[in-house]
Every structure is written in C-alpha cells, then in structure tokens.
Amino acid sequence: MVDAIRTLDDRSQLDFVLGLRKRWSGTLYPALRREFESETAARGLEVDDPKQAMPVMHDLPLYPWFSWMERGQQKMMWRAVSDAVERHWPELRAQIEQLPDSPKGGLELDPELELPDWYTAYDIHVQPGGVWSDDSSAFVYEEGAKVVMLRENDEYLFHRLLVETAVPAGPHERIVDVGCGFGKSTRPFADIFPEAEVWGLDLSAPCLKLAHVQAEQLDKRIYFRQADARSTGFDGDSVDVVSGTMVLHEMPPEAVRDVLMESARILRPGGVVRFLEFAVTGDAFRDATVYEHGDRNNEPFIPMLFDADVEGFCREAGLVNPRWLPFDERGRGVDIEDRPERDEWHFPWAVLAAEKPE
Numbered sequence: 522m523v524d525a526i527r528t529l530d531d532r533s534q535l536d537f538v539l540g541l542r543k544r545w546s547g548t549l550y551p552a553l554r555r556e557f558e559s560e561t562a563a564r565g566l567e568v569d570d571p572k573q574a575m576p577v578m579h580d581l582p583l584y585p586w587f588s589w590m591e592r593g594q595q596k597m598m599w600r601a602v603s604d605a606v607e608r609h610w611p612e613l614r615a616q617i618e619q620l621p622d623s624p625k626g627g628l629e630l631d632p633e634l635e636l637p638d639w640y641t642a643y644d645i646h647v648q649p650g651g652v653w654s655d656d657s658s659a660f661v662y663e664e665g666a667k668v669v670m671l672r673e674n675d676e677y678l679f680h681r682l683l684v685e686t687a688v689p690a691g692p693h694e695r696i697v698d699v700g701c702g703f704g705k706s707t708r709p710f711a712d713i714f715p716e717a718e719v720w721g722l723d724l725s726a727p728c729l730k731l732a733h734v735q736a737e738q739l740d741k742r743i744y745f746r747q748a749d750a751r752s753t754g755f756d757g758d759s760v761d762v763v764s765g766t767m768v769l770h771e772m773p774p775e776a777v778r779d780v781l782m783e784s785a786r787i788l789r790p791g792g793v794v795r796f797l798e799f800a801v802t803g804d805a806f807r808d809a810t811v812y813e814h815g816d817r818n819n820e821p822f823i824p825m826l827f828d829a830d831v832e833g834f835c836r837e838a839g840l841v842n843p844r845w846l847p848f849d850e851r852g853r854g855v856d857i858e859d860r861p862e863r864d865e866w867h868f869p870w871a872v873l874a875a876e877k878p879e
C-alpha cells in the first residue's frame with residue numbers, strides 16, 4: 522500500500538497536530554478536572570450527574586481553552602491530512618482503481634443505495650465531506666483516525682482485543698462487522714476465525730473500496746458490501762456474530778434500535794452481538810466532557826446514545842442478557858472488573874453484548 526504520509530512535510534504537519542491533541546488530552550483535561558474538583562469542593566457541591574457537572578464546568582477559567590482546543594486541533598488535523606492526501610492523490614487513487622483480478626474476498630457496491638439524511642447532513646468528526654463524499658475521504662479518514670487515537674492504535678490493537686476477549690471462541694460460519702469503515706475492525710475477525718465467512722458492511726463506497734484493496738493486499742479473505750446496518754441483505758438465522766466498532770453512536774437512537782432488530786433477525790439461535798462503543802462511566806466530570814465531545818466533534822448522536830435505553834432495544838429485538846462491559850483498549854479488553862484509572866482524556870470504551878436465545 523502506498524502511504525499517504527511519507528514526506529518530511531507530511532510527517533511534520535501530522536506531528537504538530539498530534540502534539541496539540543496530546544496537550545489537550547494529557548495536560549488540559551487533567552488541569553480542567555483539578556479546577557472542577559476545587560470548585561465543587563469550595564461550593565460544597567456533590568456532583569454525580571454529567572448534566573449537573575456541565576454548568577459548573579462551563580464557568581471554569583480553563584474551560585474556553587479546553588473546548589476550543591478540542592475542536593481547533595481536530596480541524597487542523599483534517600487540514601494537515603487532507604493536504605497530504607491531495608499531494609499524493611494520483612498514486613493513492615491508482616491503488617483503488619486497480620481492483621485485484623482474482624480476489625480472495627469480494628466487494629459489492631450499490632450505487633442505488635440511498636444514504637440516510639442523518640448520515641449526510643453534517644461532517645462527521647469535523648472531517649470536511651465526511652467519510653463518504655469522494656474516494657479521497659477514505660484515505661483522509663484512515664490517517665486522521667490514527668491521530669485521533671493518539672497513534673496508540675496504529676496496529677489496531679483495540680480492534681483485535683474486541684475479537685480476542687469479547688467474542689466467543691469459534692468455529693463460526695459467518696461473521697458480520699457493520700459500519701466497517703476501511704476494514705480495520707473487520708480484519709481481526711478474518712485472522713482469528715479463518716474458517717468463517719467474514720463480511721464488512723458500510724454505507725460509504727470510498728471506505729469499502731479502500732477496505733477491499735487493503736484486505737487483498739494483506740491476503741485476507743473478507744467480503745465487503747455497501748449496505749445499511751439496518752438492512753443487511755442477509756437471510757434470517759444465517760449469522761453467528763454481528764459486530765460493529767464505533768458505529769452505533771453515529772446514528773440516531775431509532776436507527777440503533779433498527780440495527781439491533783436487524784442483528785437479531787440475521788443471527789442464528791445462540792448467535793451473539795458485540796458492539797465496541799462508548800458508554801457513560803459514572804464519573805460525572807468525565808461523562809460531561811464526553812457528552813460535549815459529541816457536540817464539538819460533530820457527533821450529535823453520542824449524547825443521544827448515552828441517554829437511550831440500548832439494553833431495552835436489545836430486549837425488544839428478542840436478544841437476551843444485554844449488558845455493557847467496560848473495555849480496556851490498552852491490553853485487557855473486556856477482561857477487567859472496572860475501567861482502569863487514567864488521568865488523560867480518553868474514550869469511555871465499552872462493549873454492548875447480548876445473545877439470541879437457542
């Protein structure tokens with residue numbers, strides 16, 4: 522694969538924005554928390570709800586800087602990545618234009634697929650044009666996502682940990698990863714369950730083209746399909762695992778409910794859903810900043826997901842034992858009792874797990 526970030530110019534711009542993001546998460550966030558704790562102590566406030574924490578947080582001296590940096594560094598990051606992709610676009614484009622002759626897996630695009638309004642109405646993650654509007658957007662997203670994860674997930678560790686720690690041991694016949702993006706959440710399924718027919722589904726044709734080319738170059742047998750997670754095109758009772766990583770928070774609650782209905786429909790009896798997501802942690806200050814991350818990062822459905830009764834949606838769909846499992850993305854996956862203590866801002870990872878009765 523030709524790398525989008527390879528000249529000194531590309532790297533230095535990316536390093537600069539990575540430095541800003543680290544400062545925001547590792548310095549500003551803990552400093553804002555200290556101000557918050559002093560303020561609540563001085564006012565004798567017991568704050569155990571994020572919505573109660575927000576107005577207190579808004580009055581803190583560091584808050585404007587913290588919130589500006591959150592959005593400002595994200596916008597700068599996309600500018601830097603888009604510039605690099607544009608500089609190398611002829612070589613990058615050539616890769617997705619030459620689809621492999623005899624692929625191990627496959628790619629099904631649907632030019633007639635209607636993208637939902639809630640998907641196209643805003644630039645997700647502040648990425649201009651989102652991840653779907655033209656072929657370069659997938660390359661931009663791939664590089665940007667590395668910075669968003671502070672370059673701690675370049676080897677896609679947390680994607681692998683989901684599969685290693687949260688998915689029942691196989692053999693599985695068919696596994697479906699919905700909202701697969703450019704395929705980084707799908708590849709570990711193909712590695713760990715080589716016997717299975719592994720599918721990645723997404724609304725974005727640009728992401729799927731990149732996913733397909735990369736999977737073939739890495740010699741992985743994965744089938745990609747352009748489809749809405751609410752209407753996957755699979756027969757009922759034909760799938761062992763329905764998974765998704767960071768996809769539920771990108772849709773309104775009624776669509777999340779529909780995705781869980783569709784998952785329950787296609788699962789075989791005894792099949793499982795495993796969605797790696799974000800969930801409230803019970804730490805009012807931290808949760809308040811994640812609610813607001815949704816607003817500042819153009820992810821309007823994060824707060825709605827936090828407020829929705831997702832376990833209730835699972836039950837309504839006929840799934841049993843719905844639960845949120847805290848997830849340690851740095852090494853232990855779901856094999857933890859509680860979230861690890863950490864000072865810096867980081868995503869509140871959790872796995873939504875449920876089963877279809879036998």
Ligand SMILES: C[S@@+](CC[C@H](N)C(=O)[O-])C[C@H]1O[C@@H](n2cnc3c(N)ncnc32)[C@H](O)[C@@H]1O
Binds near residue numbers: 640699725
């Ligand atoms: C944050 S990305 C995550 C991509 C990938 N799972 C990963 O972990 O890198 C969310 C993806 O979900 C896709 N998506 C959002 N809503 C969808 C839906 N209803 N059906 C299928 N894909 C969807 C988006 O196009 C995007 O590629």
